[in-house]
Amino acid sequence: MRRLxxxxxxxxxxxxxxxxxxxxxxxxxxxxxVNRIPDGYRDWRLVSVAHEAGPLNxxxxxxxxxxxxxxxxxxxxxxxxxxxxxRIAWAYVPSExxxxxxxxxxxxxxxxxxxxxxxxxxxxxxRYAATGGWGYAQFDxxxxxxxxxxxxxxxxCHEPIKARDFVFTKYTP
Amino acid sequence: MRRLxxxxxxxxxxxxxxxxxxxxxxxxxxxxxVNRIPDGYRDWRLVSVAHEAGPLNxxxxxxxxxxxxxxxxxxxxxxxxxxxxxRIAWAYVPSExxxxxxxxxxxxxxxxxxxxxxxxxxxxxxRYAATGGWGYAQFDxxxxxxxxxxxxxxxxCHEPIKARDFVFTKYTP
Numbered sequence: 001m002r003r004l005x006x007x008x009x010x011x012x013x014x015x016x017x018x019x020x021x022x023x024x025x026x027x028x029x030x031x032x033x034v035n036r037i038p039d040g041y042r043d044w045r046l047v048s049v050a051h052e053a054g055p056l057n058x059x060x061x062x063x064x065x066x067x068x069x070x071x072x073x074x075x076x077x078x079x080x081x082x083x084x085x086x087r088i089a090w091a092y093v094p095s096e097x098x099x100x101x102x103x104x105x106x107x108x109x110x111x112x113x114x115x116x117x118x119x120x121x122x123x124x125x126x127r128y129a130a131t132g133g134w135g136y137a138q139f140d141x142x143x144x145x146x147x148x149x150x151x152x153x154x155x156x157c158h159e160p161i162k163a164r165d166f167v168f169t170k171y172t173p
Numbered sequence: 174m175r176r177l178x179x180x181x182x183x184x185x186x187x188x189x190x191x192x193x194x195x196x197x198x199x200x201x202x203x204x205x206x207v208n209r210i211p212d213g214y215r216d217w218r219l220v221s222v223a224h225e226a227g228p229l230n231x232x233x234x235x236x237x238x239x240x241x242x243x244x245x246x247x248x249x250x251x252x253x254x255x256x257x258x259x260r261i262a263w264a265y266v267p268s269e270x271x272x273x274x275x276x277x278x279x280x281x282x283x284x285x286x287x288x289x290x291x292x293x294x295x296x297x298x299x300r301y302a303a304t305g306g307w308g309y310a311q312f313d314x315x316x317x318x319x320x321x322x323x324x325x326x327x328x329x330c331h332e333p334i335k336a337r338d339f340v341f342t343k344y345t346p
Contacts, residue, residue, distance in 0.1 A: 042218075042346065049222045049234050050268070054279035061222050061234065090345050092224070098341060101330050106227035110345040157274050168271060172263050172283040173215065 032130075034122050034137035035145040038065070041086045041120070045069045048172040051092060051108075058089040059110050062169040068123075072171040078133065079123045079165050087119040087169075113141040121158075121167065131155040132166045205303075207295050207310035208318040211238070214259045214293070218242045221345040224265060224281075231262040232283050235342045241296075245344040251306065252296045252338050260292040260342075286314040294331075294340065304328040305339045 044063035051059045064072060068083040079085075090110035098107030118139040125133035136154035138146035158166040217236035224232045237245060241256040252258075263283035271280030291312040298306040309327035311319035331339040 045216055046219050046234055046236065048283045049232050049263075050271075050283065051224055051232060051265070051281040052275075052279055053281065054275070054277055056279070059222050059224060059232075061219055063219065090222075095223070095341075097334070098223075101333055101341075102225075102227070104227055106225055106229070108224040108226065109342075110221045110223065113346075160274055161270070168268075168274075169282075173286075 032128060032135060033145075033148060033151045034120060034135040037118065037137075037139055037143055038084050038086070038120060038122070041065070041084070041118075042088075044086060047072060047085065048169050050169070052089075053092075056089070056114075056116070057092050058114055058116075059092045059108065060087055060089040062087050069171075077165045078125075079167070081124050081126075081133075083123040085121045085167060085169070089114055089116055089119075115140050116146075117141045132158065132162065134158070134166055205300060205308060206318075206321060206324045207293060207308040210291065210310075210312055210316055211257050211259070211293060211295070214238070214257070214291075215261075217259060220245060220258065221342050223342070225262075226265075229262070229287075229289070230265050231287055231289075232265045232281065233260055233262040235260050242344075250338045251298075252340070254297050254299075254306075256296040258294045258340060258342070262287055262289055262292075288313050289319075290314045305331065305335065307331070307339055 041063060044065050047062040047064045047069070049059070049061050063086040065082075065084045065086075067080055068085050071077070071079045071083055091112050091114055092108055093111035094105065095107040095109040098109070099105050116138060118137075120137040122128070122135040122137065123133055124135060128135040132155060134155075136151050138150060138154075140146075155166075158168070161168050164170075214236060217238050220235040220237050220242070222232070222234050236259040238255075238257045238259075240253055241258050244250070244252045244256055264285050264287055265281055266284035267278065268280040268282045271282070272278050289311060291310075293310040295301070295308040295310065296306055297308060301308040305328060307328075309324050311323060311327075313319075328339075331341070334341050
C-alpha cells in the first residue's frame with residue numbers, strides 16, 4: 001500500500017511536470033514542438049542566405065541567437081542548449097526597379113512572406129531528445145504555428161545532416 | 174599684402190583640413206570615397222536579401238548599423254548622418270547536400286566571396302554632399318578597396334532611386 005502511494009505520488013509529480021510544460025508543448029509522447037516565436041529573433045545576427053527554387057520559390061535568411069552565432073563562429077558542435085536558429089523566408093520576386101538600373105533582368109529580391117514565413121530550431125538536448133536535441137517550429141506571417149503533422153516532417157529531413165548536429169546551413173563570413 | 178597673408182593662412186587651414194581627412198579620403202575634388210571597412214559590420218542586423226543573376230551571379234545580404242536599422246524600421250527618410258548600409262555578396266552556388274534532401278535541384282546557397290564581396294554606403298550629408306550624402310565603398314575578401322574608377326560608377330547607378338534617399342534595398346520584416 002505504501003509502495004502504491006509512493007508510485008501515485010511520483011506519477012502526480014510527473015503529471016504536474018507535464019502540465020507545467022503544456023503551454024509550450026504540443027505533444028505528449030516525446031515529440032514536442034515549439035509553438036512560441038522567440039523574442040527578438042529579427043535582431044539576431046546573420047548566419048547565411050539561400051534561395052529555394054521549385055515549389056517553395058523563396059529567398060531566405062538564416063539568423064542565430066548569441067549562443068548559436070558563437071558556436072557557429074567557433075566551429076563547435078554540437079550546438080549548446082539554448083542555441084536557436086531562425087529561418088525567415090520571403091517570396092522570391094524579380095525587381096523591375098533594380099533591373100532597369102542594371103539594364104537587364106537579373107535582380108531578385110525578397111517579396112511578401114509565404115505561409116512558411118518563419119522557422120526555428122531550438123536546442124534543448126533533454127527536452128527534444130527524441131528529435132536530435134532540437135525542437136522545430138514554423139509560423140505564418142500572422143504568427144500562427146504550423147500543425148503538428150507539418151512539424152513531424154522536420155526531423156526526418158534533418159536526420160541526414162546529423163554530422164553537423166542536424167543543421168544544414170553553414171555560416172558564411 | 175595683408176589681404177594676401179590672410180588668404181594664404183586660410184588656404185593653409187583648408188589644406189590642413191584636407192590633409193587630416195586624407196587617410197579616409199581617396200579623392201580631392203568633392204568625390205570622396207570610403208576606404209575603411211566599418212568595424213563590426215558582420216554583427217549588424219539584417220535589412221533584406223537578394224539574388225543578382227547574370228554576370229554577378231551572387232546571393233547577398235544587406236545589413237544596417239543601428240542608425241540605419243532604426244531609420245528603416247521607422248520609415249524615416251533621408252537616413253541620418255552616421256547611418257551605414259552594408260552589402261555582403263557570396264557566389265550563388267547549388268547545394269547538392271540540400272538537393273538530395275529535397276529530392277530535386279532547387280537549393281542555392283552562399284558560396285565563396287566574389288571580388289565585389291563587400292560594399293558600404295556611409296551617410297554623411299556634408300562630407301559626401303557631391304554624391305547624394307552617401308560615401309560609397311567596395312572591398313574584396315582580403316579587405317582591399319576597389320579602385321576609385323570603380324567607385325565612381327556607384328553614385329550614377331543610385332541616382333534613379335533618389336526618392337528613397339539613393340537606397341535600393343527595402344527593409345523586409
